[in-house]
Amino acid sequence: MDLQYSDSDRDFRQKARTWLAANVPTTRRPANGHTSAQYDRDWQRKLYEHGWAGVAWPKEFGGLGLTGLQQVLWYEEMARARAPHYINTTYVALMHAGPTLIMRGTEAQKAFHLPKILSGDALWCQGFSEPNAGSDLASLKARGTIDGDDIVVSGAKMWTTDAQHADYQELLVRTDPDSQRHKGLTWIICDMKSPGIDIKPIRTMLNDEHINMVFYDDVRIPKSNVVGEINGGWASALATLSLERGLGFIGDQLELYERVGRATDMAGKLRLEDGTLAIDDSSIRQKLAALKADALAIRAMTLADIAETDRTGQPGPKGSMMKLLVTSAHKALSELVGDMMGWDFLEFDGDRTSHPWTYDYLWSWVFSISGGTNEIQRENIADRVLHLPRAR
Amino acid sequence: MYLAPDGDELGIAQAAAEFLAEAMSIERLHRAACADMSADLRHALGGMGWFALALPEDAGGSGLSAVEHALFFREVGRQCGPVDVLAQCLAATIVEDVTLRSAIANGDAGVALAVEDGTRLRIFGSENAAFMLQLGRDRSDLYPLENTASEPRASLDPATSIRLLDRVPTAVASDTGDCAWRLGQLGTAAMLVGIAEASLDQIVDYAKVRETFGKKIGSWQAVRHPCADMAVRLEAARAQLWFAATAMKEGRGDAGVHLDAAKYLANQAALANADTNIQLHGGIGVTDEHHAHLYLKHALVLARLFGGRREVLGRLLHAEVED
Numbered sequence: 001m002d003l004q005y006s007d008s009d010r011d012f013r014q015k016a017r018t019w020l021a022a023n024v025p026t027t028r029r030p031a032n033g034h035t036s037a038q039y040d041r042d043w044q045r046k047l048y049e050h051g052w053a054g055v056a057w058p059k060e061f062g063g064l065g066l067t068g069l070q071q072v073l074w075y076e077e078m079a080r081a082r083a084p085h086y087i088n089t090t091y092v093a094l095m096h097a098g099p100t101l102i103m104r105g106t107e108a109q110k111a112f113h114l115p116k117i118l119s120g121d122a123l124w125c126q127g128f129s130e131p132n133a134g135s136d137l138a139s140l141k142a143r144g145t146i147d148g149d150d151i152v153v154s155g156a157k158m159w160t161t162d163a164q165h166a167d168y169q170e171l172l173v174r175t176d177p178d179s180q181r182h183k184g185l186t187w188i189i190c191d192m193k194s195p196g197i198d199i200k201p202i203r204t205m206l207n208d209e210h211i212n213m214v215f216y217d218d219v220r221i222p223k224s225n226v227v228g229e230i231n232g233g234w235a236s237a238l239a240t241l242s243l244e245r246g247l248g249f250i251g252d253q254l255e256l257y258e259r260v261g262r263a264t265d266m267a268g269k270l271r272l273e274d275g276t277l278a279i280d281d282s283s284i285r286q287k288l289a290a291l292k293a294d295a296l297a298i299r300a301m302t303l304a305d306i307a308e309t310d311r312t313g314q315p316g317p318k319g320s321m322m323k324l325l326v327t328s329a330h331k332a333l334s335e336l337v338g339d340m341m342g343w344d345f346l347e348f349d350g351d352r353t354s355h356p357w358t359y360d361y362l363w364s365w366v367f368s369i370s371g372g373t374n375e376i377q378r379e380n381i382a383d384r385v386l387h388l389p390r391a392r
Numbered sequence: 393m394y395l396a397p398d399g400d401e402l403g404i405a406q407a408a409a410e411f412l413a414e415a416m417s418i419e420r421l422h423r424a425a426c427a428d429m430s431a432d433l434r435h436a437l438g439g440m441g442w443f444a445l446a447l448p449e450d451a452g453g454s455g456l457s458a459v460e461h462a463l464f465f466r467e468v469g470r471q472c473g474p475v476d477v478l479a480q481c482l483a484a485t486i487v488e489d490v491t492l493r494s495a496i497a498n499g500d501a502g503v504a505l506a507v508e509d510g511t512r513l514r515i516f517g518s519e520n521a522a523f524m525l526q527l528g529r530d531r532s533d534l535y536p537l538e539n540t541a542s543e544p545r546a547s548l549d550p551a552t553s554i555r556l557l558d559r560v561p562t563a564v565a566s567d568t569g570d571c572a573w574r575l576g577q578l579g580t581a582a583m584l585v586g587i588a589e590a591s592l593d594q595i596v597d598y599a600k601v602r603e604t605f606g607k608k609i610g611s612w613q614a615v616r617h618p619c620a621d622m623a624v625r626l627e628a629a630r631a632q633l634w635f636a637a638t639a640m641k642e643g644r645g646d647a648g649v650h651l652d653a654a655k656y657l658a659n660q661a662a663l664a665n666a667d668t669n670i671q672l673h674g675g676i677g678v679t680d681e682h683h684a685h686l687y688l689k690h691a692l693v694l695a696r697l698f699g700g701r702r703e704v705l706g707r708l709l710h711a712e713v714e715d
Contacts, residue, residue, distance in 0.1 A: 001401065001459050001638045002394055005715075009393075013715065069393050076715075257713075264709065289705035293653040296713065297628035300635035304395035311394070321624045378620035379613075385623055386596050388610035 003303075005069070012066070013073040019050065020081035029084055031351040032208055037123065037165035040088040044120030053118040054094070061102050061110065062118050068306035072254065079255035086251040089162045093117040093124035097170050100187075100240045104228045109189065113168070125166035127157040127190065127214060128237065134158070135376045137172075138181040138234070142216065144173035144188070146230070149223050151175065151188060153216040159370070163199045163212040166192050170240060171221075176231050185233035187240075189225040196220075206362045207350030241372070252367075253302045253326050256333070257295040263337050264288050270340050278340040287336050294329045298322070317384045320377040327368040334361035395634045397463060404460050408467040411440060418471045418590075421686050427553040428474045428518035429502065438499020443480045446575060452494055453484070458578055458640035462633060465579040469586025469662075472551045472690040475697065476517030478579045479505035483525045485575065486532045486567035496523075504537065506557070507697065515542060515555040516693070523564070524557075525572075527698075532572045533563040549689040570648070577651050577698035578637055584658035584694050585626070585633050587687045591662075591669035592622045594683065598673060615672055622665045629654070629661035649711040652704040659701055662691035 005013075025043060030036045047053045055074045057063020066074065078086065086095075098117045101109055116122035133140035142155030153173055163169070169190040176184025190197075196219040201209035228236040267278035267288060278284050301322060309315050337357045338345045345358055352359035368374045382388045397405055415436050420426050429437070437443060446461040447453020454460075461481070468477055480496060483503040487493040495501040504517025506524040515524055515537075526533050542555040596619060599610030609615045636654035639647040666688035670677040677684045695701070 001396065001398060001634055001641075003635070003638045003642055003644065004393060285709055286702070286705045289708040290656065292708050292711075293632070293656045293705075294628070296635070296650065296653040297632040297657050300395065300631040301628060303393060304631050304634065307394045308396065318627065321627050324620075324624050325628055375613075375617070378617040381620035381623055382610075382616035386592075386616075386619055388596065388599055388616055388619065389608040391611050391613055391616060 005073075009067075009069060009073060012070050013077060016052075016074055016077040017080070019052065020077055020083055023050065024081045024083045028353040029088070031353055032210075034165065037089045037162070040084070040090050041120040041123070043084045044090045044094075044118075048119045053120075054098070056095075057098060057102065057114075057118070061098075061114050068310045069303070071250065072302060072306055075251045075254045078251065079258040089123050089165045090117075090120060092126050092161070092166075092170070093122060093168075096126060096240050097124040097168070100170065100236060101227060103239050104187075104236045106224070106227075108224070109227065113189070116167075122167045123162065123165050124168045124170060125160050125163045125192070126240075127160055127169045127171040128240075129157065129159045131156060131158050131213075135373055137237070138185075140172060140174060140185070142171075142173045143177065144175040144186055144221075145177075146175060146223070147220075150220045151186065151223055151226070151230075153188075153190070153219045153221060155216055157214045157216075159202075160199075160212045160214045161210055161370075163192070163214050164201065164209075168192060169214075170227075172233055172237050175233075179231070182234040184231050185237065186230050187227045187233035187236035188221050189227060190219070190221055191225075194219045194221065204366075206352075206359065206366070207348070208352075249323060249326055249371075250302065252330065253298050253322065256298055256326065256329055257292070259333060260288060260292045260295050263333060263340075264292075266337065267340055272340070273342055284336065284340060287332070291329060291333050291336070294325070294332075298325055298329065301325070317380075320372070320380040321385070323372065324374055324377050324381075327364065327374060330360070330367055331364035334364050337361075395631065395638065397634075401459060401463055404456070405463040405467065408442070408464045409470070411442075412467050412471050412473065416468075416471050416473055418683055418686060421472060421550045421683075422681060426550055427547065428504075428516075428521075428551075429476050429480075430518070431499075431502070431520060434480070434499040434502055434518075436499075437477065437480075438497060441497075442477075443484055443499065444497040446481065447484050447493075447497060451484075452490075452497060457637075458575065459634075459637045461575055462578050462582040462637040465582035466586040466589070466633075468579075469583030469694075470590045472587070472686050473583065474517065474551050475505050475580075475693065476503060476521065478576060478583075479503045479517060479525045481579070482527065482532070482572045482576050483523065483534055483565075486525075486572050487534060487565045489565065492565070503534070505697070506535070509556070511558075513557040513560060515557055516552050519544075519553070519555075527573045527576050529570050529573050530568060532567045532569075534565040535561045535563050537561075549693045550686060551690050552693050573698070574640060574648065574651055577655055578633075578640060580694050580698045581629075581633055581636070581651070581654045581658040584655075584662035584691060585630050587691050587694070588622070588626045588629060588658070588661040588665040591665040591684070591687045592619070592626055594687075595619060595622070595669045595672050609672075618668050618672060622668055625657075625661040625664055629657040632657050644714060646711075646713045649708065649713050652699060652708050652711070655699045656701060656704045656708065659691075659695040659704075663688070663695060666691050 054063030059065030144151040171190040175186040196217040198215040200213045270278040348358040444453035449455035480503045484497045502521035504521040504524040506513045506526040542557045545554045547554045632654045636650040639650045670684045
């Protein structure tokens with residue numbers, strides 16, 4: 001075991017820290033609407049122009065070709081600099097769609113899409129879940145009928161984050177109508193401007209409309225947009241999901257330590273309803289310190305996983321453990337801050353930038369449900385880590 | 393950067409696991425007079441050099457690091473090994489006298505662990521120990537126990553006997569500095585991680601064979617999900633343990649902070665996993681013949697040593713870590 005950073009790692013951290021300190025936007029991200037998507041595109045464009053886009057992408061596809069460890073350093077420095085949060089309208093493109101195309105896309109798909117993703121020109125959304133296929137994704141029913149050179153899509157997708165801002169979608173449909181479960185699915189690139197697509201926003205408990213239902217009425221998509229094989233989409237979907245459950249939340253893992261520090265600073269200034277400083281309350285002190293220990297462990301686990309992946313080239317089965325830990329700690333921190341803030345915590349108008357702690361508290365349910373609910377993560381752990389008898 | 397046992401470390405962990413399963417199996421705790429180290433066990437461990445693992449080579453030890461120390465004590469924990477194994481190792485690091493150090497390292501002279509309890513000392517370890525070691529964050533003292541009257545007390549934990557001592561004798565060896573204390577905290581955290589692991593292993597094995605309603609209990613989500621939570625707790629505690637051990641080995645300035653975090657997480661993981669292991673076993677889990685209660689009772693002792701919950705959390709709140 002060793003905790004040594006190489007000279008090039010330290011060098012990278014220093015460069016990232018210096019650049020971020022000088023370039024992180026000073027204006028706040030608008031809470032909602034197209035101006036928020038534009039803000040994300042502009043930040044991505046700036047990263048691209050200064051050579052910081054695609055930290056997780058190989059060099060041959062325009063990325064930085066960083067080691068896993070250097071990606072950790074990047075996200076730590078992003079958290080330290082309070083850079084725009086990486087989970088924004090560019091997230092699906094950079095963290096899922098691009099890497100899936102790199103792994104399974106055709107040369108033409110890669111040449112067309114990857115540069116647009118890196119530069120912030122193309123935003124993507126995910127079309128996997130359906131009204132009756134969420135945790136049980138393999139039961140999905142959206143139909144893709146092969147018609148000459150096209151696949152004609154009919155059906156509905158659910159929980160599609162940022163569909164209203166996206167240029168493209170990673171879309172999973174059933175192309176073999178007689179198929180069951182994981183067989184007969186196809187992963188296709190859907191142009192969101194295609195005729196026949198109707199987007200209906202779903203208002204959430206966060207008082208916003210980031211997620212949507214998307215309806216497809218005979219939407220024609222060229223077969224050349226298939227990623228992987230026709231009827232072989234499950235393998236591509238698993239590649240996408242493994243990204244989501246592997247390093248997909250790396251930024252949250254590493255920023256938790258910073259956020260606990262901010263909450264501790266806040267506790268040093270906030271007065272509780274009885275007039276005592278929050279930091280002088282023994283229960284608050286203990287909870288903050290316990291969350292700090294959790295944050296350190298999450299960082300240690302992140303480094304352990306990354307080092308293992310850098311060595312073997314394969315992500316381990318621990319992504320589900322990480323998601324459970326980080327979502328639970330996130331929620332506990334939000335609850336603690338909410339408790340400290342008293343009435344002020346309740347003055348929420350739906351703006352994530354002016355009321356970040358209340359927003360994050362409400363978001364903790366999105367976090368523990370999206371990308372595989374915590375219950376599904378426990379099932380994954382029971383199956384893949386503990387090898388318990390199958391429940392289903 | 394690598395944070396899992398690797399290379400020679402794997403060999404040492406494997407050797408420790410095999411030796412301890414033979415010499416100090418948890419099965420011993422179902423027999424009479426099972427607490428602490430017997431003189432025979434002490435000699436067996438000493439003879440194999442386990443007490444001198446982290447002792448420098450020029451002091452007659454193996455010259456290995458905090459990492460190997462943690463790997464060894466994780467295996468000790470899996471067998472609910474007595475705390476005087478740790479006292480013996482730590483005493484060897486603070487004694488300068490060559491004869492005494494070698495008597496401790498080879499197991500000829502037994503060492504119990506002493507902890508301040510009000511005006512008295514609480515002693516954990518064998519009655520036939522010649523010495524007791526008291527450790528603080530800035531000083532360690534080794535006291536003679538022979539001809540010292542102590543009052544035996546009842547002990548919840550079958551692996552550990554407890555005595556009380558009113559009058560503190562004169563130290564035969566002392567050390568200022570926190571190295572022994574840190575090795576103690578690391579070793580205790582490692583034992584707790586071992587208990588958290590063994591508890592998880594036990595319920596997972598049982599869930600694969602025990603049936604209710606015509607199915608293996610490991611296929612019911614009421615069992616699967618708490619097992620998954622045990623695995624997550626363990627993973628967090630173990631990752632932080634390796635981080636702390638490596639930080640200590642490399643002399644990082646923030647090693648103490650990482651040790652405190654490792655101890656807190658190990659306390660929580662061992663207690664919660666031992667608890668869940670009993671519960672998920674059902675009725676058999678509360679029987680004396682089962683190991684499940686042994687893990688819980690031993691964890692309750694270890695969780696109070698080298699930093700209980702309130703103490704470590706108090707230090708962690710404003711502690712700073714390095715990049």
